[in-house]
Amino acid sequence: MRKFQxxxxxxxxxxxxxxEQFLKNDVGISSILRFSxxxxxxxxxxxxxxSIVIIEDELFDLxxxxxxxxxxxxxNSKVVFIKKDKQTLLANYELVDxxxxxxxEKAELLDVINGLLKQFPSKDTSIKSEKRELSDREKTIVKxxxxxxxxxxxxxxxxxxxxxxxxxxxxxxxxLGIKTVSGLTVYAxxxxxxxxxxxxx
Amino acid sequence: xxxxxxxxxxYLLLSxxxxxxxxxxxxxxxxxxxxxxxxxxxxFFLEIVxxxxxxxxxxxxxxxxxxxxxxxxxxxxxxxxxxxxxLPYIESMISELIAQNQGHEKNLSLLVHFFKEYExxxxxxxxxxxxxxxxxxxxxxxxxxAKLKDKILFDKMNAYPIDKYEGEHDNVEEKLFDLxxxxxxxxxxxxxxxxxxxxxxxxxxxxxDLNDHSRIEDKVLVPKVSQMEENFxxxxx
Numbered sequence: 001m002r003k004f005q006x007x008x009x010x011x012x013x014x015x016x017x018x019x020e021q022f023l024k025n026d027v028g029i030s031s032i033l034r035f036s037x038x039x040x041x042x043x044x045x046x047x048x049x050x051s052i053v054i055i056e057d058e059l060f061d062l063x064x065x066x067x068x069x070x071x072x073x074x075x076n077s078k079v080v081f082i083k084k085d086k087q088t089l090l091a092n093y094e095l096v097d098x099x100x101x102x103x104x105e106k107a108e109l110l111d112v113i114n115g116l117l118k119q120f121p122s123k124d125t126s127i128k129s130e131k132r133e134l135s136d137r138e139k140t141i142v143k144x145x146x147x148x149x150x151x152x153x154x155x156x157x158x159x160x161x162x163x164x165x166x167x168x169x170x171x172x173x174x175x176l177g178i179k180t181v182s183g184l185t186v187y188a189x190x191x192x193x194x195x196x197x198x199x200x201x
Numbered sequence: 202x203x204x205x206x207x208x209x210x211x212y213l214l215l216s217x218x219x220x221x222x223x224x225x226x227x228x229x230x231x232x233x234x235x236x237x238x239x240x241x242x243x244x245f246f247l248e249i250v251x252x253x254x255x256x257x258x259x260x261x262x263x264x265x266x267x268x269x270x271x272x273x274x275x276x277x278x279x280x281x282x283x284x285x286x287x288l289p290y291i292e293s294m295i296s297e298l299i300a301q302n303q304g305h306e307k308n309l310s311l312l313v314h315f316f317k318e319y320e321x322x323x324x325x326x327x328x329x330x331x332x333x334x335x336x337x338x339x340x341x342x343x344x345x346x347a348k349l350k351d352k353i354l355f356d357k358m359n360a361y362p363i364d365k366y367e368g369e370h371d372n373v374e375e376k377l378f379d380l381x382x383x384x385x386x387x388x389x390x391x392x393x394x395x396x397x398x399x400x401x402x403x404x405x406x407x408x409x410d411l412n413d414h415s416r417i418e419d420k421v422l423v424p425k426v427s428q429m430e431e432n433f434x435x436x437x438x
Contacts, residue, residue, distance in 0.1 A: 177386065180372075182318055183379030186311050190387050196307065 002050060004117060006032040007077070009041070009063070010056040015084065015102070019054055026106060027113050038066040050120055051077040052113065055096075057084055064095060078116040083167070093174070099167050111135035112171070134175060139193055141168050145181055146188035146199060203227070204235050207250070216410070217253050220278040221246060245271050253413050264421045269342055269429070272422055273335050279414050280327045283407075288320055291403050298396040305391055312388065319376045326373055334366050338422075341429050350436050358433065363426040367418060374415070377408055 006023045010016035016034050023029040029052070035041045038059075053074055055063050060081060067074065081096040093099075097119075098112050115135060134142065144154045151169070155162040173179045178187055188194040204227040208215055215225070222239045236243040245267050251258050264272075295316060299309050337357070344351045384401050391397060 177382045178379045179375045180379050182315055182376065183383060186315050186379075186383055187387055189311055190308065190383075190389065 002117075002120070003031065004029045004120075005048075005051045007041075007048075007051050007053045008032065008034045009036070009038065009059050010034065010054065010082075011036045011058065012056060012084070015056065015082070019082070022106075022109060023052075023113075026110060027117075038062055042070075048073065049076055052116060053077050053079045054100075055079065055081050057082065067095065078119065080112070080116070093170055098171050098174070101164055101167055103161070103164065108135075108137055111137060115175075134172065138168060138172050138175075141165065142172060142184055142188050143194045145169070146185040146194045148181075148199075202232055204230050204232055207232060211254050213406075214250055214254060216282065217250060220275070220282055242267070242271055245275075249275060249417075252417070256413075259416065259420065261420050261424075264417070265425045265428075267421075269338060269422070269425055272417070272425070273338060276414065276418065276422070277331065277335065279410075280331060283410075284324065284327065287403070287407055287410075288323070291316070291400060291407070292320075294396060294400050294403065298400060301393040301396055302391045305389070308389055312384070315376075315380055315383070319373075319380055322373050322376060329366075334363075337361075338363070338426055338429075341426065341433055345429060345433055345436075348436060355433070355437060358430055362430055363423050367423050374408075374411065377404065377411070380404060381408070 006020070006029045008016055008019055010019065020032050020034065023032055051074075078097045079095070081099045083099060083101045097116060100109060100112050104112075112135070115133070140158065141154060144157065149157070151162045151165045154160075155165045158165070172184070176184075176187060178184055185194075185199065189196055189199065204218075204223070208218075208227075221236075221241050223235050227235060230238070232247065233243050236246050248260070248264055248267075252264075295313055299306070299313070302309060340351075340354055341358070343349075344354055381401065381404050384397065384404070388397075
């Protein structure tokens with residue numbers, strides 16, 4: 001069983017506590033470090049392989065500055081951005097690996113985190129690790145996008161907020177390397193997430 | 202430098218050079234001689250060719266110093282190149298691809314459909330520039346030259362200044378990126394994929410050309426026209 005590490009950059013006490021417990025109890029990551037700033041982190045020497053780094057939305061600007069000054073520090077980690085406020089827009093999405101929201105259910109959180117854990121290079125050479133598979137939730141969203149639904153319509157159908165749907169869209173685009181609706185539609189048909197006939201109705 | 206030597210250095214420049222009306226069979230002509238023969242501003246030609254050759258070379262201020270007519274002229278020739286040569290060429294290759302892979306109609310028809318959608322978006326974007334944006338720029342230029350306080354043009358400018366027009370590049374670029382990725386990653390393998398390789402090759406070249414084109418629009422034309430709009434605005438003060 002691989003030993004992963006969780007590194008949290010979270011100032012909000014309850015949020016940090018909640019995420020720590022989630023990682024320990026639901027994901028099985030027992031080694032967790034919490035920092036409320038990047039300078040605090042710099043002052044301790046850290047071993048950074050196999051780390052999931054979770055950063056609170058307010059700290060995003062500081063994060064951007066931090067990685068400009070330390071470009072390789074998180075190169076082998078997976079970086080997750082957590083939105084407390086659904087309305088927060090994320091400009092440089094390329095700087096993180098995934099986004100989660102406070103309102104995500106346990107299953108969705110597990111999807112994202114486990115998906116990232118699978119991406120770490122495996123010490124066992126027989127396992128192919130760069131398989132960026134879509135989670136079930138993500139497949140559902142791809143299907144609805146392919147059927148021509150807007151973010152609002154999808155949100156209504158799945159009982160999510162439209163901002164959450166957009167977050168999922170961004171994560172999907174990142175995994176697949178496909179950004180446009182038509183592109184996702186082609187992907188959906190090629191991967192049997194939706195059929196040709198359903199689209200043409 | 203001789204034209205021939207330039208082509209030896211980077212043969213991909215040929216498609217750019219063609220846009221200025223210059224064709225193979227350069228003999229020993231220097232670049233300057235060829236430019237004079239075709240009535241082209243040599244300095245301008247050199248900047249265009251150098252920026253195409255080296256993506257790290259982009260002397261923005263210097264390029265803004267050229268006349269707006271020269272800049273628009275080049276952009277229009279590039280549009281013609283896309284509409285009359287590049288896009289039809291890719292279309293014909295895709296038709297050939299389908300003919301060679303009869304068992305894969307469903308998947309390939311998806312590809313065709315996606316490509317046609319992309320084509321339509323690109324063509325719409327180009328038409329908008331040709332029919333609305335460039336004429337508008339020419340009007341501003343004329344009004345500035347004649348120091349004419351054209352009130353209708355003034356209102357037009359305030360309703361839709363140049364930077365509002367040019368926010369649109371991203372969407373079209375995204376579609377092309379998706380198209381490439383679908384071909385590279387997600388289209389199930391074909392028996393006869395040689396033509397698909399060639400299609401992909403052309404898409405990569407088109408993308409590079411479009412990026413250069415957008416760079417000139419965004420970094421040279423738009424700032425220059427913004428400045429012209431400022432000057433035009435001053436007439437009314």
